Amino acid sequence: MSINQSDYIRDIVSAFKKLPGIGERSARRLAFYILSQNESVAYSLANAIKDGKQNIKLCKNCFNLSGEDFCPICKNTSRNSKLLCVVENPEIIYVFEKSGNFNGFYHVLHGLINPLEGITPSDIKLKELAFRVEQGGFEEIILALNPNSNGEATMVYIQKILSPYNVHITALARGIPIGSDLEYVDKDTLSEAINYRKNFG
């Protein structure tokens, strides 16, 4: 044990450091904060994480995070069943819903094709996407993937696998700055991008 620091503190620091955007100093600050505050801060966080991890599963239809077999969006019969929006991860659904400008359904890929990291088409929910489109009903597939090379590669691949089906494939309008991250786009820019989506390919 270095620097006379308790193993308990070191364990918290190293667990926090595994999270995105949290470095050594932030992790240490969080650990000391949690240990200095009253018990509710520590236990509410620890319990929320455990409960969430234990109970959250993937929606069997769209692969959104869900407390039940099917997510509230898939179970909502008042949404537009002709529109399907393809997203990289469940957090993107959150930002879409927050923009209030989309009332179709979603399909979560859980990743993008990424040759450099060895993520191939079979590693993400592409077969499942083709299966849903094959069942019929959708008229338009909106590709809402991050505007980077992996996003582009994935969009081209989707265009190819959906070509047998009679669906119109669109992509978000490029009002979104290249190189940015969809999680951090403000909701007005996102609304614009939804409104001005255009044909892909």
Added chain:
Amino acid sequence: MSINQSDYIRDIVSAFKKLPGIGERSARRLAFYILSQNESVAYSLANAIKDGKQNIKLCKNCFNLSGEDFCPICKNTSRNSKLLCVVENPEIIYVFEKSGNFNGFYHVLHGLINPLEGITPSDIKLKELAFRVEQGGFEEIILALNPNSNGEATMVYIQKILSPYNVHITALARGIPIGSDLEYVDKDTLSEAINYRKNFG
């Protein structure tokens, strides 16, 4: 439930938001990350927090965070028993130890006198400090408190309550920029400040 978001996700987000430096967006990103990764990320964090909170207590001598009744620093007989360094919180001990330029003992106040927030001398470990000094043995008390008005007020108060005892009271050299936070001072600057500590008052 707003925006079709699961209560589990909302609970994680709201627990993260209680931590310092974590806002709504960071909290959401962390929650989605934790729920998307394999179980070990979630459980190692949740367990580290619970185990730490359950097992970490305050050292009965210096009030550092410790897994046992007395912390490793207080139990270390090879340190300089004539030097006592007074700090605001346990994280400051960590940065001092990291600087490698101090081998005396510590006393953690767990706060600073702060009239605006109603924190009075009896709310922090000042009586305990006077008691330790009263037992004798210390020749020099180094006040290592943040250079702001609460730190100054606390240093003046300590000077007053320690005046009956035959100890030399010093304060960290002001190589530390005013208004900064001790947690974020680099270790070389901190070493300088330890080397050039000067008489207080």
